[in-house]
Amino acid sequence: MSAMQGILLMAIGSLGASSFYVPFKKVKVWAWESYWIMQGVAAWLVAPLLFAWFTIPDGALFQVLADAPDKPKWLAIMFGALWGIGGLTFGLSIRYLGVALGQSIALGLTAAFGTLVPPMVNPDSSLSWVLILGVSICVAGIAVIGYAGALKNKSMTEEQRKAAVSEFALKKGILIAILAGVMSACFNFGLEAGKPIEVVAQSYGTNSLFLKNPTLVFILWGGFVTNALYCFFLNIKKGTYRDYFQSGGKVFFNNLFFTFLAGFLWFLQFHFLGMGQSKLPPELSVYGWSILMALNISFSNVWGIILKEWKGANRATMVLLVVGIIVLVASTFVVNIPS
Template sequence: MNAIQGILLIAIGSIGAASFYVPFKKVKVWSWESYWIMQGFAAWLLVPFLFAWLTVPDNALFEVLANAPTKPKMLAILFGILWGIGGLTFGLSIRYLGVALGQSLALGLTAAFGTLVPPLVNPDESLSLILVLGVGICVAGIAIIGYAGSLKNKTMSEEQRKAAVAEFALKKGILIAVLAGVMSACFNYGLEAAKPIEELTRSYGTNPLFLKNPSLVFILWGGFLTNAVYCVYLNIKKKTYRDYFGSGLHIFFNNLFFTFLAGFLWFLQFHFLGMGQSKLPEDIAVFGWSILMALNISFSNIWGIILKEWKGASRKTMWVLVAGIIVLIASTFVVSL
């Protein structure tokens, strides 16, 4: 029963993550780099700190952050910086491929690398058959969805593709999605490196559901640094820094609300990942990462259908897409069998 509870908790966060790009549809005037870094400020700095502060008892968060072992802190930040490259290119993959296909390709690779590599490099963790089977099913689902994307590209005209995704560019999008997927897996490496911080957090009487929250502060700070450097560079190069103060107060507060909403939704995946993994049996808790990625892909493709990114695709393409989503969802339940 605990495994089912864990999966359901992860699914709640996954719904938020798969939905995070939707509020951007309400952002007006601002360039991509401006609204991306604003959601990042909320997702990677503000909200993680707030959740950690609320869930570590007796206002002890600052003590935890200060007293955490130096090496795990530095590794968490380092992996966060590397993950930031994945997070940055992840946004670009959605920009060029759409919510459905962009997230499917990027998150699929993230699922495979992020789940399989920690047991391979850590002698204290075993690479169980159930783990390999679950990831294998997940990758099969990703391949099916990728095939659906290929069918969509062949059967839709250029005008139809542009209508569904304004900046659609298949080859560029796929290359960026591959880079995003590989680098985004560094987030899970950061979580593995930060386990001593979890133990320190436990010593302060923190509920086991929330032990990962202080670790997220370090990882996401590193990710924010990477994205901030690139987005500020684009703001200066393209003179889009004017977005923040040159579009009027109404647009500024409208965009602030929707970018912060996007950041809040995005962060939920990792808050609930920590909660869900605490419910999974210890020998398969590592599979929580793959569960999250598979559910993110499934829900993002549902959003892709709602947002009409697949409008004009053939019936065969839609059946292939649905089959891929079903396989992905099935992969998340392998651990409970």
């Protein structure tokens, strides 16, 4: 039963993460780089500190951060910076492919690399047949959804594609999504590297549900730096730094609200990942990453339907899409198979 509780907790976070791009529809005037880094302030700086502050007893967050060993902290920051490249290109993949197809390709590769690599490089771990089976089913579901996306693209006119995703660019979007998927897997590497930080948090009486929260602070600091450098570079190059000062008070606070809402929705996936993994059997906790990615893809494709990104696709394509989502959801239940 604890595994099912873990999956349900991760599903809550996944629902937030797969919905995070929706508030951007309400952002006015600002260029992509401006609203992307503003959601990053909420997702990568504000939210991690707030959630860690409220979940570590007696306001001991900064003592935990100070007492944690230096090597895990720097590794978490380094992997966070590498993940930041994936997070940055992840946003671009959605920009060019849409919520459904962009997240399916990027998150699918993230699921495979992020789940399989840590036990392969960790001498204390090993790849179980359950883990390999679960990831294989997940990848099969992604392949079905990707094929459905290719069929949709083939059956739609250029005007229909642009109506569904205004900056649609299939080849460029797929290349960016592949880079995003591989680099985004570094987030899970950061979580693995940060396990000694969890030990320190536990020594301060932190509930096992929230032990990953201090590590998230370090990973997301690294990710923020990577994204900020690129976005501010674009702000200066394109002159869009004026977005923050010349958009008018009403527009500014509208955009601030919706970008911060997007950022907090995005962060929920990792807060609930930590909670969900604490409910999984120890030998299968590494599979939590794959579960989260599978759920993210499933929910993002539901949003793709709601946002009419699949409008114009024929019935066979929609059937393939639904089959792919079902396969992905089924992959999350493999953790209930006895090891």
